[in-house]
Amino acid sequence: MERHAGLPSNEADAPPSGSPSRTAVRRRATATSPPMRRAYPFSAIVGQDEMKRAILIAAIEPAIGGVLVFGDRGTGKSTAVRGLAALLPAMPAVSGCGYGCALGESCDCDTCRAILAGTRQARVRRVPVPVVDLPLGASEDRVIGALDLERALTQGVRRFEPGLLARAHRGFLYIDEVNLLEDHLVDLLIDVAASGENVVEREGLSVRHPARFVLIGSGNPEEGELRPQLLDRFGLSVEVRTPGDIAQRVQVVKRRDAFERDPIEFTRAWDKEDARIRRRLLAARARLAATQVPDATLERAARLCVNLGTDGLRGELTLVRAARAQAAWQGEAVVADHHLRQVAASALRHRLRRDPLDDSGSTERIDRALAEVFDD
């Protein structure tokens, strides 16, 4: 194989895979380090309440349109996303459907079409909620999908091979350092996240498939800002900081240590807590549609947005949706002012029209506006 010939020589003298010594190595390696690392339990994350709340709201109400998490490295951003996905119950998906459709949802794929036409019996398998990492530098091909090379090479058939967007369907798409992603990719992602559908018209392919996912972007603002147009399209935004409190920091390191030592035992210890969150989340989802938003609350939301001078209606819409999800999470049937207050900062802080050179915090501005609207 040409590629192997080009590798540095120190690889060549490693025993070829499959030989006894190699298998022995594998076994030993897996003995010390489990083959697949488990996800760190969501409920074991110390602090970071606003981030956890935002991600939960997005999981309850996917129409929110994604969460932007800005802050220091090593504050548990990706841990929270992976933990939440692991906590969610496995979801039923049409088996044989390349996009992991739910039953009753019909995509363009052969399986779903056959089911729709009645020529095929629908069968359902349970799959874990996907968390897809979108690495920096991912090509457009990999993100939206491309020609299926195997078929193209062996049969000369033009077929679509789904990309990361398809894999993220009904789950989470996590982008670390979203602020460093090329703009055209961010545009594309937000488009798909908003429309819930990926439309591919390229390479002679014409495909559309469902791609509804919770978009979670993270980044460090010191390394570059996100264009305001893109900022606005994220539903919620959260600023995370490393806890300044030593006791909390120690707690983080200790729990991490306990987790690394014995992931299975650690996860078991937090199972109950995770299960509680799972039940609450599922209940909130079920309750969401019936949760009422009184006119007075709508008006307050509108006044808040006018007061802050946010552009367009997206801010208001997100604010109300987030408040409704928050009410559902708290098990209440009617959205009240305190729900608005709880989510206002997350829903609006990135929509304030700002002087790019003004570094005074937008959170303070929202707090002021909240005080004005609610306390008169």
Added chain:
Amino acid sequence: MAAPDARVTAEGAAPTDADWALRIVAVDPAGTGGVRLRAAPGRARDDWLAALRAALPAGTPWQRVPSHIGDERLLGGIDLAGTLRRGHLVMQPGVLAQAHGGVVVLAMAERCGAGVAARIAQAVDTGTTRLQHAGAAVASPACIGVVALDEGMADDAPLQATLSERLGIDLRLVDSRDRLDVSAIDSADVTTRPSPHRVEVDRARSLLPQVEANDSIVAALCEAAQALGIASLRAPWLAWRVACVAAALEGRRDVRAADAALAARLVLGPRARTWPQQPQAPEKADASDDHPAAEPQDPHDGDDAPGSQETGRQEDAAERAQEMSERLLGAAAVTLPGALLASIAGSAETPQRSAAGGRSGGARRSGARGRPIGSARGALRGGVRLDLLATLRAAAPWQTLRRREAPSQPVGLLVRSDDFHVRRFREQRESTTVFAVDASGSQALHRLAETKGAVELLLADCYVRRDRVAVIAFRGVQAQLLLAPTRSLVHARRSLAGLPGGGGTPLASGLVAACELAGKIMRDGGTPLLVLLTDGSANVALDGSGGRQQALADALAAAKAWARIGAGALLVDTAPRAHAQAQALAGAMQARYVALPDADAHLLARTIAGGAANA
């Protein structure tokens, strides 16, 4: 750069930090994340790597990865050559999955692009790699430790922060005195002769799971990390892990202060961003005392350790943690290179490194980047990328025909050279506006405030165009880079706001600094644009001496040097009345000349916007 000397204390007797680092990584490559090995290529580094490889248990995977590795090799994917030859799909495993349980050596890590860094970081985080094929994701285990060979010089783009964040140990191999004792290793044949460390490493591997948690040491490491301004919680966690491994290497189940001090040196010190306000000298001495980190430690260390989890001892533990964290700070100080120490002790500002952290100079080197603008038929020359899909599409319709023409051909796809399509890209070069601001006494008298106002307007404009900005200020004896290129305009504004005025006008020095910075930006694939704000009355020569004559001559020479670079420039004359000096300077620089007196700040901003468009 001076070597932190504490390492080589007792000749041969105590293991050096380099020695510790390699044994720690050998014991737990995946848990510690690995090493950022800062060293020039050479004997010392080769020896270190050979010693590490020898210390690893026999048969441990060892994969060398070039910094520009493609996805299909890194994560696995379709083996193009094999597939075309055999006519059916041939998959190849990724390097990261092949290295499962072992070590990945990333060559020229500082040149590695954001994409490669992110993928490796993901493998380090999750212990798996995912290879997507036919709609299904195949995850394969990839618990790896990474040795990132960082050859970066001070002014190069640093190693991708995504990656450096996750590599526990940050080691600088400096001079030959730091070289390891490799006499026992025949470097020509490292795999057959076990290293003296191997027994010890094997023993530590089995002991490691039994090392006991120690709250006071964890607390001390957390406190030390916080005092050093390290925001990430990964740092104290990795430091704790390193301390555990160190204890296991010593054959102990309890982590002692000496282990923590070692961890502080290897993990926390190099990550320091600020320095707590306290006298350092005695601490430093203290640290080098306990540095050898060998067995015979103060007797009281022993009782820190086993089973201190009962709550009754917590206050006591907290007190001791405080005490210990101070010692850890001392230990961390040992690894700080002198200049860095001085600079962070001087200001509480965060150093600028992070500003460039997410950027990659490497990514733009290939020329084959930017927005894809489709593909076209073309020959496969070096540096171009085959558009596989387009190539296959071009070949597909002809298969039947070609097969008929050449029945003797082996089965599979028949691809002719004229099927080849290569990708075309349009690269949008990022432009960086360098502001060189004259903050000298004459300037201050006139209008430093106005200059600042103008720059702020320009910054707002840069924000709209997504330019990066850098700020150089010159006053007193020489120029100073206030802000390395960054997109963070908040930083830029802050650095300007804090700029004091007064002193001489080292114009030549300012221009030289601008030339250096512009050269660096161009090497990284960007387009520099200089905005020089000065009244042109230089009075400090390049060597820092006074004298208007020499100063002017130097300034003109530097201006000509700028002209040779061939980058766009704009000179804003800030003198109350337009000067011949400044005009002459602009002429020598081949810069556009604008006089501030005629221009209110808004007009100025428009002028620069125009200048940038023409540049």
